[in-house]
Amino acid sequence: MSEVDQFIEALERLHGVGINPADPVLMQVTLTRLLLKEGREDLARIVSEGADRTSASLAQYEEATRKRTEATLSVAGEWCATQIREAGEAASAALHETIEADLRRADRARVTTVVAAMIGVTAAICAAMPTLLPLLDRLW
Numbered sequence: 001m002s003e004v005d006q007f008i009e010a011l012e013r014l015h016g017v018g019i020n021p022a023d024p025v026l027m028q029v030t031l032t033r034l035l036l037k038e039g040r041e042d043l044a045r046i047v048s049e050g051a052d053r054t055s056a057s058l059a060q061y062e063e064a065t066r067k068r069t070e071a072t073l074s075v076a077g078e079w080c081a082t083q084i085r086e087a088g089e090a091a092s093a094a095l096h097e098t099i100e101a102d103l104r105r106a107d108r109a110r111v112t113t114v115v116a117a118m119i120g121v122t123a124a125i126c127a128a129m130p131t132l133l134p135l136l137d138r139l140w
Contacts, residue, residue, distance in 0.1 A: 004030065
């Protein structure tokens with residue numbers, strides 16, 4: 001049974017009205033149904049194309065976001081590396097200054113020790129002179 005026959009039967013059953021299959025009202029119904037079908041197909045195509053464009057845009061956005069994140073992480077990594085390097089350099093400089101100061105103090109202590117030893121030896125020689133001079137006189 002065709003669609004038109006189904007409409008005619010429905011009109012007779014629901015409204016008790018018989019209608020000729022060539023009636024312009026049925027032609028309008030058929031035309032309307034065809035236009036609606038075409039409109040649904042167009043809408044489905046448009047929605048599908050929109051979904052495809054949206055998917056493509058999301059993929060591009062995801063890629064751009066990934067690249068931006070990588071760049072941000074790279075910059076952050078470089079910043080961290082710079083901070084660590086600068087902190088290491090500062091710690092190294094402070095340690096170097098401490099070692100240099102300790103070396104200067106040690107050198108002063110060494111010089112003081114040598115001078116004290118020389119003074120001690122000199123004092124010992126001076127103290128022994130009264131005993132050594134008579135011996136030296138005999139040797140010469």
